[in-house]
Amino acid sequence: MAQPKNFGYDADAAALKSQAEKFFNDRLPVDQLHALVAHDSTPEREPVVDWKPEIWTEMVELGWSILTVPEDKGGLGLPLVAVAGLIEAQGKAACPSPLLETLNVGLVLSHCDQADAGFEAILEGKSVALAFADQHGSYEPSTTQVKADGDVLSGTAYFVQEAGKVDALLVAAQSGQGINWYWVDKSAAGVAVQQDAIIDLTRDQATVSFDQVSGLKLGSDACAAFAAAQPAIAALLAADVAGAGEWLLQTTVEYVSVRKQFDRPLGFFQGVKHPLVNVMLAIDETKSLAYNAACAYDCDEPNTPKAGHLAKASAADTADFSASRAVQMHGGIGFTWECYVHLYFKRQMHSKALYGDAMWHRAKLADIVFGPAAA
């Protein structure tokens, strides 16, 4: 199906986004966010999971967590471009929640052959995260270090996002018949969650080990399901980066309009003005490619994998650039713990590598454009 020129972004999508912007502004403005997640500046601090579960409860009540459940499975039937608007708003607020991961699981399950029980759990309000990366940080199920003996899982999943917040995990495990997806309740016997000490204060991440844990198989051929969902996952993460980038840009613009040196606001100087314009151009690129990938996914276009790689390749670079310029243009104050900029700087650093960095996505793009690289 050809893409609609307006990305399929309709009035419902716009309404969802403005509802989300208002919600995040009300529930967790940046000063409260800072108080919530930045209470301990010790570099070697023990990892903790700082979030407000009551905000998540409200998000579930608003129906946001079921937005990637297919309509015929009880979902709401909103296109992914509308979901991208919601995630852009969440990124701009840097709100800690298991929303993105739960939506990602919905996307993967949409390409699984026996996923009904998973959809039912999400419809009941359960939050869930993908557990499939290996110890080297490869975000591809093909290298999972979890094994399945029947429906009993053993092994370890690394770099599991929001593991400290979710109720359940969708685990990729190697069985005698290929790699499958299994649903595991986090509270099940044999599941151990070891929080990673990450730089990002607005997310959590963990190493999750499974010792003879019984899981429920929801899909065979985990790699195919993940590959089909990946452009959508890339689109949503790119939307998050665009939202966080816009916060960094606008906050920095406000600061350099007020802060004076040499009797002028800093923003008068082209050495400050021009890099901020370049940040704006980078954010616009990422935002456009995010909505393009979401729209391609909605339309099931043959170009969808390419669109996904374009979105995250751009997002990884924009995450880096928007964060670094914000700190630099804030000068000395931007380098301190008390300035809110570091929250978004760290969120962007995390997003940069999450689900594949720029070089990885460009390598995948090159494989599409030129054919696979010679071994």
Place this chain on the structure above:
Amino acid sequence: MSDGARVDTPEQAAFREHCRSWLVANHPGEPPVRLPQSAIEIMNSDQMDFLQTWQKSAYDAGLIGCDYPEFCGGGGHTGFQRIANDEMIRAKTPILPNVIGLGMAAPTILNHASDELKAELLPRLLSGEDIWCQGFSEPGAGSDLAGVQTFAEPTGDGKWLINGHKVWTSLAHFASWMIILVRTDKSHKYDGLSYFVVPIKSALGKGVTVRPLIKMTGELGFNEVLFDNLVVDDRMRLDELGKGWQVAMTTLLFERGAGNLDTPRAGGMTSKASFTTSVGAVAKLAKETMRGGKSVSEDPVMRDKIMQELVKEEGFIQTQRRARVPELTDHPMRIPLQGKLQVSEMHQRTANLAMEVGGAKGSLYLGDEAALEGGQWTLGYMNSFGFTIAAGTSEVQRNILGERVLGLPKSK
């Protein structure tokens, strides 16, 4: 502004069909001469004659000026130019030679001239019979445009005497007319400017001298224009005395592609029909270029470099698409004001990348049969600096974006 999200009305659909069938029957075919990459690089009268004949025939068929009022020689329609442009580009027609007339002079005249002047000037502008040029820059007024010193002095009998020196004037050597920004009051920088249309061709030797400048590419295309007591009637003034800066802003808005009227646009055909500055063309070149016994497209470093540029190119295309979706844009001028900066820098990087892919062959120019795409990449790379400098340098564009969109303090 074109609106790609809009579906054709029945009238527009019929017009699209007319364009298509007319273009099938009337495409001028392979040109008898090497055509330049853009109208501002037209060097000789053979090229100009061929292109003017093409513009006139497209105008006569109703494909140019469709959205201008009928009394101005236009079609009197709304939303037709966008369709004609789509179809002319799809049909890979020659470019339109009167690019400054169509893109800058015409919308400025439409917005600021008397109806009498519109009716007098616009028909021959739209048809391409009169070529137009733009007299803004001067030796002492480049990025600081409001510093122009060319002076118009009232003679007391409803006429003006113009004296001064304009530079970087593309197409002046073919032009019948010029839009010109002059000083009428030396005591006010901005409010001392006024805006006229002045004859060039008919005044050569009678107050006007055009001297071609040779560009770094070796091509002609732009000029210096000297005014020595040129007499101009007061009715050739656009808008009020002292409002020249505001009129010039209209011109610049359209020059940067941010105006509210579609500029007639055609193209796709050059002397080498297959050549376009795009990442796809660089990728093709990389596949065909061998180094160390292997295709450049197998080199992981070059693959990554080319994909970096692909991300930027596709990002630009999708941002242009997003510009037409108001719900997905914050500030209405945020995307339109990026266009000129992004296109010119993108072409510069892409052409440079092609030369890098070409390796040693990147050193060969138009006169060498072995040159990359007949030397078009090398020529295109050098010509790209014309676009990152003209119409407000990239540095000025970044000031404009920083000030008008981000709201940062003005750098002047």
